[in-house]
Amino acid sequence: MSPIGKTRPTGRDRLRDSVLAGDLSFLLARANALTLAAANAALAEHGLKARSYSVLALAADDVRPTQRELAEFLRLDPSQVVALVDGLEKRQLVERQTDPADRRANVLVATDAGRALFAQAQESARAVELGLLAAVTPQDHERLAQLLRLLAFPD
Amino acid sequence: MSPIGKTRPTGRDRLRDSVLAGDLSFLLARANALTLAAANAALAEHGLKARSYSVLALAADDVRPTQRELAEFLRLDPSQVVALVDGLEKRQLVERQTDPADRRANVLVATDAGRALFAQAQESARAVELGLLAAVTPQDHERLAQLLRLLAFPD
DNA sequence: ACGAATCGTTGAAAAAGTCAATTATTTGTG
DNA sequence: CACAAATAATTGACTTTTTCAACGATTCGT
Numbered sequence: 001m002s003p004i005g006k007t008r009p010t011g012r013d014r015l016r017d018s019v020l021a022g023d024l025s026f027l028l029a030r031a032n033a034l035t036l037a038a039a040n041a042a043l044a045e046h047g048l049k050a051r052s053y054s055v056l057a058l059a060a061d062d063v064r065p066t067q068r069e070l071a072e073f074l075r076l077d078p079s080q081v082v083a084l085v086d087g088l089e090k091r092q093l094v095e096r097q098t099d100p101a102d103r104r105a106n107v108l109v110a111t112d113a114g115r116a117l118f119a120q121a122q123e124s125a126r127a128v129e130l131g132l133l134a135a136v137t138p139q140d141h142e143r144l145a146q147l148l149r150l151l152a153f154p155d
Numbered sequence: 156m157s158p159i160g161k162t163r164p165t166g167r168d169r170l171r172d173s174v175l176a177g178d179l180s181f182l183l184a185r186a187n188a189l190t191l192a193a194a195n196a197a198l199a200e201h202g203l204k205a206r207s208y209s210v211l212a213l214a215a216d217d218v219r220p221t222q223r224e225l226a227e228f229l230r231l232d233p234s235q236v237v238a239l240v241d242g243l244e245k246r247q248l249v250e251r252q253t254d255p256a257d258r259r260a261n262v263l264v265a266t267d268a269g270r271a272l273f274a275q276a277q278e279s280a281r282a283v284e285l286g287l288l289a290a291v292t293p294q295d296h297e298r299l300a301q302l303l304r305l306l307a308f309p310d
Numbered sequence: 311a312c313g314a315a316t317c318g319t320t321g322a323a324a325a326a327g328t329c330a331a332t333t334a335t336t337t338g339t340g
Numbered sequence: 341c342a343c344a345a346a347t348a349a350t351t352g353a354c355t356t357t358t359t360c361a362a363c364g365a366t367t368c369g370t
Binding site: 066067068078080081082099102103104105106 | 347348349350351352
């Protein structure tokens, strides 16, 4: 046995072996930062970012979300959703339709152009995701998604 | 069998059953947003946020990180680290020591007060984390951490 | 020894987030 | 029904965070 109980790792692993590196919040933040950067880079060629991609995805999926639902779902302030939708609507990718059931609310619907662009962007997004998950088996991928869902939707 | 192949869920689940909700990037972003908000709220009573907590954690752990290492590890711009360290140093929780091996670099070290505050803050952080993971078994907790590590440290 | 690279710092500019006020509409209650 | 309270979207002001280029000090490679 070594006479020293605990040896400090050297170089690259010094920080990775710290207490902080075991922290779930930290891992989540760092994983998210890397993933977000990769996604934004890939989506840029379609003139999208992760945010606008998310909005477009929901619109193209015929979810018909109101802006308020969007805000809650994406954890944004309603005023940020206004700007996001403005951008997509100006590009004619998406349309505001006043909800007939509640004329205060706007329901978001993708245009044909929006659906077409989303289909393309989705390809890029998928490719990025596969790249990031290169070290993860498909089973673990699904498992990870399940566990994250528990954190993302606590109720 | 129902004559309709696919039924749209109603109410709360409409968005949760969308394609986007299966997206790992999205789940990561939303889980991170909720976790970060909870952490910040809990750390506020110690005058910290997730960022400053992270820096303090590494300093208190005797990792002796340089500011550049901090920036890479926390995925921040070096200039943001300057501001972060300034704040902690003004409160005498942390000290800049010029690295004897490279006098361009500052190594971060926690003061006794910093270690004491960190110990307290760590309690709050742990409590929050447990709260968030109420629906997750300890085994799954560890599994989640492992999988996140793969995303957070791809190399 | 000397040019190129690196570390921390500064400051400016862009982007993102927060918040209160406003209008239009709906909901709940008498 | 009428009317007060609540809710959806929007706007504008304000703060915080992010991003970037430039700079002095120091180190590295040759």
